[in-house]
Amino acid sequence: xxxxxxxxxxxxxxxxxTSPADLETTQxxxxxxxxxxxxxxxxxxxxxxxxxxxxxGSFGPLDLDPDSPAYGHITSTPKPGWRNFDLAGTIRNxxxxxxxxxxxxxxxxxxxxxxxxxxxxxxxxxxxIGTGIGGGALVRGEVVHGLVHPEMGHLRIPHDRTxxxxxxxxxxxxxCLEGLAAGPAIQARxxxxxxxxxxxxxxxxxxxxxxAYGLNNLAxxxxxxxxxxxxxxxxxxxxxxxxxxxxxxxxxxxxxxxxLLDQLDHFIQTPQLGSRAGILGTLVLAERAx
Amino acid sequence: xxxxxxxxxxxxxxxxxTSPADLETTQxxxxxxxxxxxxxxxxxxxxxxxxxxxxxGSFGPLDLDPDSPAYGHITSTPKPGWRNFDLAGTIRNxxxxxxxxxxxxxxxxxxxxxxxxxxxxxxxxxxxIGTGIGGGALVRGEVVHGLVHPEMGHLRIPHDRTxxxxxxxxxxxxxCLEGLAAGPAIQARxxxxxxxxxxxxxxxxxxxxxxAYGLNNLAxxxxxxxxxxxxxxxxxxxxxxxxxxxxxxxxxxxxxxxxLLDQLDHFIQTPQLGSRAGILGTLVLAERAx
Numbered sequence: 372x373x374x375x376x377x378x379x380x381x382x383x384x385x386x387x388x389t390s391p392a393d394l395e396t397t398q399x400x401x402x403x404x405x406x407x408x409x410x411x412x413x414x415x416x417x418x419x420x421x422x423x424x425x426x427x428g429s430f431g432p433l434d435l436d437p438d439s440p441a442y443g444h445i446t447s448t449p450k451p452g453w454r455n456f457d458l459a460g461t462i463r464n465x466x467x468x469x470x471x472x473x474x475x476x477x478x479x480x481x482x483x484x485x486x487x488x489x490x491x492x493x494x495x496x497x498x499x500i501g502t503g504i505g506g507g508a509l510v511r512g513e514v515v516h517g518l519v520h521p522e523m524g525h526l527r528i529p530h531d532r533t534x535x536x537x538x539x540x541x542x543x544x545x546x547c548l549e550g551l552a553a554g555p556a557i558q559a560r561x562x563x564x565x566x567x568x569x570x571x572x573x574x575x576x577x578x579x580x581x582x583a584y585g586l587n588n589l590a591x592x593x594x595x596x597x598x599x600x601x602x603x604x605x606x607x608x609x610x611x612x613x614x615x616x617x618x619x620x621x622x623x624x625x626x627x628x629x630x631l632l633d634q635l636d637h638f639i640q641t642p643q644l645g646s647r648a649g650i651l652g653t654l655v656l657a658e659r660a661x
Numbered sequence: 662x663x664x665x666x667x668x669x670x671x672x673x674x675x676x677x678x679t680s681p682a683d684l685e686t687t688q689x690x691x692x693x694x695x696x697x698x699x700x701x702x703x704x705x706x707x708x709x710x711x712x713x714x715x716x717x718g719s720f721g722p723l724d725l726d727p728d729s730p731a732y733g734h735i736t737s738t739p740k741p742g743w744r745n746f747d748l749a750g751t752i753r754n755x756x757x758x759x760x761x762x763x764x765x766x767x768x769x770x771x772x773x774x775x776x777x778x779x780x781x782x783x784x785x786x787x788x789x790i791g792t793g794i795g796g797g798a799l800v801r802g803e804v805v806h807g808l809v810h811p812e813m814g815h816l817r818i819p820h821d822r823t824x825x826x827x828x829x830x831x832x833x834x835x836x837c838l839e840g841l842a843a844g845p846a847i848q849a850r851x852x853x854x855x856x857x858x859x860x861x862x863x864x865x866x867x868x869x870x871x872x873a874y875g876l877n878n879l880a881x882x883x884x885x886x887x888x889x890x891x892x893x894x895x896x897x898x899x900x901x902x903x904x905x906x907x908x909x910x911x912x913x914x915x916x917x918x919x920x921l922l923d924q925l926d927h928f929i930q931t932p933q934l935g936s937r938a939g940i941l942g943t944l945v946l947a948e949r950a951x
Contacts, residue, residue: 432917447917494807508882510800510807517784517800517884519918525881527874527911529819529836543915546819584817591815592798592882594807621817625833627722627737628809 374422375653378429386650412465424469426656428478471660476507477514482652487643499602504549524549528584552581570609583617601642664712665943668719676940693742702755714759716946718768761950766797767804772942777933789892794839814839818874842871860899873907891932
């Protein structure tokens with residue numbers, strides 16, 4: 372049995388199991404590290420499950436460098452109380468178990484690669500479009516970390532201010548992809564939350580355009596076999612058709628491959644594990660914990 | 662001893678050796694596959710060197726899928742006579758040696774990773790800015806292929822048409838990165854080749870802006886430890902200072918790491934092997950040929 376923790380900005384999900392077949396979860400609202408991580412630790416203690424290790428998929432930014440003194444810490448988040456919090460170390464010390472940690476999006480990607488829509492693939496991207504935009508990449512079967520970890524929400528894309536005068540909502544970059552296309556940008560631009568806008572509202576054509584620019588940039592950089600789009604904004608399932616059309620127009624036949632030319636419905640698609648991708652991915656991380 | 666072939670749009674370089682210390686090269690102009698590849702084969706035959714294998718770094722697009730019937734072919738190039746040419750197979754059959762093939766930029770990156778400015782790094786990017794723009798990425802010590810291979814020149818970036826009315830020169834995408842920032846775009850925009858424009862010409866501030874957008878997008882996607890910029894346009898060495906400044910402004914402190922905050926001179930730098938990076942990288946490829 373493995374333990375998993377999906378650490379999110381609004382809730383922490385705790386899971387115990389080995390796969391989608393036996394996973395059991397419970398969740399706690401995210402407040403302060405003391406209260407929330409305290410509840411998580413108490414949950415695992417009370418569960419009396421014989422756990423081999425713990426996997427954590429967390430909001431970030433994170434320090435994932437095993438040689439860093441701050442390994443496993445949440446670093447420069449603006450979230451009150453969480454800046455420089457040693458998430459992995461606190462869990463490890465309290466539960467006396469091996470712990471592996473990665474970003475929330477990398478965990479979701481690992482879940483999808485094991486049991487979901489990226490199963491059997493070596494190169495794939497998981498992107499979540501919700502209150503923010505984040506992404507993880509699988510290259511040759513492993514998630515990309517690099518110097519820190521990807522921050523795909525902060526891609527710079529074309530922004531035609533005549534068509535869309537909205538200046539962008541990212542406090543760091545203004546009109547980066549997240550600043551133009553995350554949920555809060557939709558709400559600020561149109562004065563209404565996305566879920567209240569009908570499918571023929573111009574918001575969606577613009578949203579699809581921005582996301583297609585982002586996906587084009589990811590595709591020409593990583594050449595993935597598949598791109599999965601999750602998160603609250605993608606619950607508007609009509610967006611997929613619009614995004615695929617814009618994406619094909621942007622590539623314009625330049626990259627010749629059947630998966631890009633004839634099988635775009637598979638190339639850009641929904642995660643299969645839905646909202647369980649992240650917590651299932653933490654079980655994959657737990658397998659690797661040392 | 663290994664043989665190497667750097668297959669470029671204007672010339673083919675052939676090399677024999679094992680490292681920068683003993684590499685000997687010769688070159689042939691690129692004309693038709695018959696004539697040019699014929700000269701290459703004749704060169705290796707006449708050399709009488711006992712070669713273990715051949716590495717090829719080639720212009721593309723290439724089919725790099727070992728399971729594809731077109732593995733080792735140049736695919737959809739507009740270059741007359743080269744479309745669908747079986748470069749790897751032709752060399753393998755003529756020389757009766759194991760052959761490994763990769764893109765020209767991946768070869769250069771492998772050369773720099775072994776002997777140059779990316780030595781010791783696991784995650785790095787090599788980008789060339791010349792008559793076109795191409796890039797290769799190292800992730801966890803291996804070059805990224807994915808579904809096809811990266812085509813980093815075709816990133817979409819912000820293009821302020823008030824500041825720069827030039828529509829872009831890419832025949833596929835207009836104002837993608839290559840369309841805005843490769844050598845021919847500079848020449849078409851300003852009516853003069855870049856080498857004749859003084860360092861204080863406004864061409865360079867604009868060029869640095871576009872390249873910094875591209876590097877920002879690569880950095881937030883791949884989180885590299887270092888980015889190397891080569892190619893004819895980067896012979897304008899004053900560009901490096903401008904690009905680093907723009908890049909830092911774009912990231913705006915969002916990614917917190919000393920290499921991005923204090924050591925940008927190392928983070929964005931020149932290849933150390935200069936014009937020999939590609940042919941040296943083919944020796945690294947040759948080592949892996951089977």
